[in-house]
Amino acid sequence: MSKTTKQVDEVVIRFAGDSGDGMQLTGGRFTETTAIVGNDLSTLPDFPAEIRAPAGSLAGVSAFQIKFSSKDIHTPGDAPDILVAMNPAALKAHQTEILPGGTIICNANAFTPKNLKLAGYETNPLEDKTLEDHYTVYSVEMSKMVALASEDLGLSSKIVDRTKNFFALGLLFWIYDRPTQPTKDWLAIKFAKKPEIVEANVRAMDAGYNYGETTEIFTTRYTVDKASLPPGTYRNVVGNYALSMGLAAAAEKSKLNLFYGGYPITPASDILHTLSAWKHLGIKTFQAEDEIAGITAVLGAAFTGSLGVTATSGPGIALKGEAMGLAVIAELPIVVVNVQRGGPSTGLPTKTEQSDLLQAMYGRNGEAPMPVIASSTPGDCFYAAYEACRIAIKYMTPVVLLTDGYLANGSEPWQVPVLKDLPPIDIKFADKSSIVDGQFMPYLRNKKTLARPWAIPGMKGLEHRIGGIEKEDVTGNVSYDPENHHHMVETRAKKVETIADEFGKSEIFGNKSGDLLILSWGGTKGACRSAVEALQAKKKKVSHLHIRWINPLPKDLGEILIKFKNVLMPEINYGQLSKIIRAEYLVDIKGLNLVRGKPISSADIQEEANSLIG
């Protein structure tokens, strides 16, 4: 039977299985291969907080979604076109999200009475025909086929069974016409010391590929053309990795030593892991005894002339709050990264949320303003981190960088930046010009940036004392003077406001006026842009504005807002930035606040927009 090839613009695949089924790895390999093929892509890993929830249970389902396209895309997609379900629980957890007409591929061997019971099925959905009315279902005996493929390797059946994810991967490679060689090369390196494991996985992948090729079950394969991205060299990049590279790039450009202090916490730990592997760049990493020691060691390093960075998630920020206040009053340059996750308290550690914005803005005692920047895509984590460092150093201020679980673990094709093209980060340490009457003046400010001089231990003649007690401006001496305190409160606020002078005009996507402006910040940018593109295609007068710096806000924001009849702000929180903007500009912003631990979809936004402007 001949196979037909169909060309499509974009595809959304979701791999779902038990935590032990290797779904993140499968998704990762499919992503890397898709990047090499040249599609634009966006991914969304979704895994449970438990390292290994009981096998076969709904709580233990781990999933990875990828959208890839021949066009420029902004999100990992809403509903999947195709679901790969490695067991009944995976099917149960994700089936409702597949659109009617979608495809389901299951590992039939995992649909045992025990697993069906664990997932809450009374009858086997692969046999009772309940799915077939709505979906195209392929029930494939993956476990059996990998067992046959590797039966002569002398490996235990348990180990061989673990290769079934590579069967699924091979099958998907065939369906979407992707090469298997890059994954074979990757396996050879990854398991260099275990050639029999390499062989078993290669056989499983080939078996899956050949299953698609030779059986008559799959009649159609699909091709997705290369995306027309701007010319350049590309790679696929995951958010936390991009962020780490951005920090290292800032250190290299500024010629400062990067000192990273932190305490492991999901979903920020990969930044610690990544930087720890780059010791050859001179990066110092310090796994501290707790979150507080993480940031305070960083403050000590910043006092000593390093580029100090700490990263954590919401609960860690709560603990670091007092030290952030110390950084504000001591006016030391550090970057505090918050990879946001679901809260409050431990909340949803592996799920995404944007609910720490008010914490970043106001979560400290006293008037303690900090610049806050938010990255918008996995690749943008690089630039946001670089920018956060540049601003921290230039203005001698701590900076908060907000990302989230979706950005941290998600990935996208990324045009490889060239270091020399990045904006310069010039360091000017304190010198004799800050000495007045023989005394170094630690708070004698740069008139334009209001930055104080950075004198570091070891510099002769610039010995000085700073601390958390209010300072007299210029001299830095302890001062309880009422007027001085008011002046310092004002100065610290003004310093942050001054940063807005660096921003150019805000870039509006669409017309500068109209029926609706959709405002976004952080990781909702992609979904908002997709929604606005779809609405504009239907001739709706809708525009999009993305806000990169939360503090300070762009100076032209107020005049932009009033040009639109409606303003809609989707946020994965209960209305945090919308609250600030309402207060700041007295504009009645509508919130779309869906706090479900997952990204807001383009469809959610379009629906809300339509209800606002009809």
Next chain:
Amino acid sequence: MAETKTTKTYTRQDFTSDQAVRWCPGCGDYAILAQTQKVFPDLGVDKENFVFISGIGCSSRFPYYMDTYGFHTIHGRAPAIASGVKLANPELSVWVVTGDGDGLSIGGNHTIHLLRRNLDINVMLFNNRIYGLTKGQYSPTSEVGKVTKSTPMGSLDRPFNPLTLSLGAGATFVSRTIDKETKHLQDMIKRSHNHKGTSFMEIYQNCNIFNDGAFSPLTDRETKLETVLWLENNSPMIFGAEKNKGIRLEGNTPKVIEIGDKWSIDDVLVHDESDYVIASLLSNMTYNPDFPDPVGVLYAVEDTTYEDMMIDQLNEAVKKKDKGSIQDIINSGDTWVVK
């Protein structure tokens, strides 16, 4: 201990800042500050290489009065901030000034972790067995039953013994001195400085406002010869007005003996700073009415410092991969070109 020796000659004045000292008149902190300023010119370090880090509390005002680099930080965190300073520049001579509340209560966690990591940082813990800055609540070193504003019927907490705590945390240098013993205080500051690794120095310090006389048995002329055991390495542990009392080990148990008919000097335990068991025995004489309080260096051993190992790893990484550029990492992985 800083790596590079100075060629300059300093005086006490060089380490005195222009800030007025604001401790209560009669506070033991004055003596500690004075001895520090007096002994620092002799340490052989360029003064720009000294850094004082403190937390919160009366003692933590200390950095303001030293004309060195200083950072008066937040409650309990000085050891962690100091760790960042030392790791950022291991050439610096870093000093932590803390108190029994700052270093053992709110910041206890940082203190023990600094000690186990063995960074070359000098900790001066002023122990006055009371909260002074907050006006007189009991502290983690206050005795059981201490009546204070927050414990009108007496405190229920069993106190920490800072010496056993630091030994348990893996400290490589553990010592104790007393604010009023100026010469000994200077010696202990020098010993701390010369020790490579974290040095822990407990300083008995009198708070004459909220806990006056807490150490008077150890400092009063009439009693101190009987109550203090002055430690000297390789010397027998002898004390008493007549120098006729000693510490003898019976099995694993220390006992006070009288040298004379029954016992001779040869029966007295000889101090060995490198012996952890002896240090342990000594530290547990604290709070024990049957024994004198040990004062001096209880324990001092050399071990690799955290920062030296960190630098070794950095050098090792450069040797393996060459000093790279982040550009190489940015460019690595599976890349493709769009034309």
